[in-house]
Amino acid sequence: MTAISADDGATTTGGVPAPREKTEVPSPDAVVIRRTLAEIEPIADEVTSYFYALLFVQNPWLRDMFPPAMDAQRDRLFGALLTAAEHIDDTVTLTDYLAHLGRGHRKYGTRSEHYPAVGEALMYALERYAPGTWGPEAEAAWVRAYTAISQTMIDAAAADELRAPAWWDAEIVGHERRTSEVAVVTVRPEHPYPYRAGQYASLETPWWPRVWRHYSFASSPRSDGLLSFHVKAVPAGWVSRALVHRARRGDVIRLGPPGGSMTVDHASDRGLICVGGSTGIAPIKALVEDVAQHGRRRPVEVFFGANRDADLYDLDSFLDLERRHPWLAVRPVVEHFATRGLTGRLPEAVRQFGPWQEFDGYLSGPPQMIRKSVDALVSCGIPADRIRHDFTGTLVPPK
Template identity: 40%
Template sequence: MMIDIGLIRHSWLLVAPVAEKVTMHFYGRLFSEYPQVREMFPPAMDVQRDRLLKALTQVVLSLENGEPLDDYLGQLARDHRKYGVRPEHYPALGHCLVAAMRANAHGAWLPAYDEAWMNAYRYVAEVMIQAAEQDAVHAPPSWIGTVVSHEMRTRDIAVINVEPDQPYPFRAGQYATLQTGQWPKVWRSYSIANAPRHDNRLSFHVRAVPGGWVSTALVRHTQPGDIVLIGPPRGTFSLNDARTPHLVFLAGGTGLAPLKALVEESAWSPERPSIDLFHGVRHSSEAYDMHDLRRLRAQHKRLRIIQAVSDEPEHWPRHTAVDALEYHRVIPDGDVYVCGSPEMVRHTTARLLAMGVRGERVHSEFSGEAPSFVPS
């Protein structure tokens, strides 16, 4: 199958300025021509309606990336089994996507663009359908999790431990999507804050954010014994890419979660690396996990923990995680792992590159949402 990336990129430039109109047209057409798919979407679409179009277009625009994209599509397909996505749904999405772009290109859309996008979309669909079918042989679409503990660490942050009903295979550093009983069909992504355990339990660090449906339900309205649904593990944030004996971890807020999981994993390694972990918070009261981190430090022996506080007038010095890295004169001479808000990750990565850290040595992860073919 010939995929013309040049035509795809050129045609996208025609509609990118009116992406919101394309989104509205896409959903209108999808739900009118294929009403059976409406049940896969949450009742309220206003908050996340653009996520599907963004995911569809970005995946197609990234097709030249080859094998890494195929791995990502496989993870995406396994994750989308939880929505009830079936092979026949893929042509509907592709048809409506192309129709929406064509209708909003102000007459500049060419038949060749239709062919280029549909060829690309057919490839994406084939990879995802095959991955989903292979996954269905040995894994459920989602896991039923029982909340075994719920601990408020600050006014807005809870540490929640969940026990899946079946073995949940994952790697340290990955994340899962969660759905609560309060918000059916609405999924949110949270990093798993532990390495795999014999008891199969998963730990999540959740901050209640203003307007956050799932985060507020998890932090404010969840208690032991409650049930949550857990999507398949996703993400490639792992120690597999580390090639150096000294690691630097930079966390912002609850971005600590996957880095804590990586510390746990490394503690069991015969050749455990030395780790400098910098945890940045705005106020010292938000240093919610120090007790567990001290326990990890006692187990790891080659772990150093430095807390950084950025917005508290009485605290001196006032530092972000990367400020503290420079203040303590730690030389990032190996692999560096960064996790936090998108803004924190972008700022920290730019600072690291300016320090001379090679780009391939910086491994980053946002502690927020991940793209999805079905809005979550």
């Protein structure tokens, strides 16, 4: 539950609070808050462990809302703190971010009365671990910030209650293994599930209760209401391995609300350059379908990257789309010994076919690929604010 976990705050170029203009003068609260954050950053793990220990000792009934293992949760908490603190002055973007977070926390059973307990544990943790910068001024700034943060989340959750369920149970109606590690999982939600092509859902399996992971929708919204995900089982991965190796038709998973802003701007006439690595190609497929449904002939260039030929698990359906749509070009890029496309890595392939200044960029895949592909697209003429991706690492410095 935590009021400030970033679980649903997967960041996007479009959805993440954009960095404030360097010329703006930060407010006194922002200055004080950033000082505290700088002090605790080197010991973030310790601070967050203490925070959770305190929270659970003082409020044992809250423990059941959290996953059994708290490692990932700790990182998310700190990431959310950084995000909120970094953008504390930027009311508009922070409000969007927190509202999304508040809506997403409904699926954990979070209620407004839980927020004070979280705030109290946070203040105690900061007081203990930031002795150099803590004092009446810092405390007042943090209380103000936390009050604003939690109120925004509470309000957004309350408004959402009137129009959407907290979660959707969804029965697996299709499970197709495409490679030894990749499965296409198709589900039927119990109630209609509204989303836009390019978005993702957080998902919980019956085998790992309270462990939620994000998966992108692999098609634009379908008339039969079914949803598809492409899942790659990562080594030692809890949820992905269960979905690929254990899930069967008839199993019921749970979905949180849709998130992400890697959606097509249909008001634009520019082309789309879409770069998808591994199962990152799933939302790209949804975007291509979306463009096709809108019936506007904008050029769409897809680069589909994989380690080996055999990992191009969805290439045939992309080639089929390419045959049907003259505006679409699909280029497979394989790192080692390609027989079905270019040999090399995605960022280099993107550079090779540039310039791209008449295009908007859409990126999906492993974080490293996204970082390098953003650089490649910027160097090929696309301004950073026209590059969209859903990547949780942009605001949290790599450890």
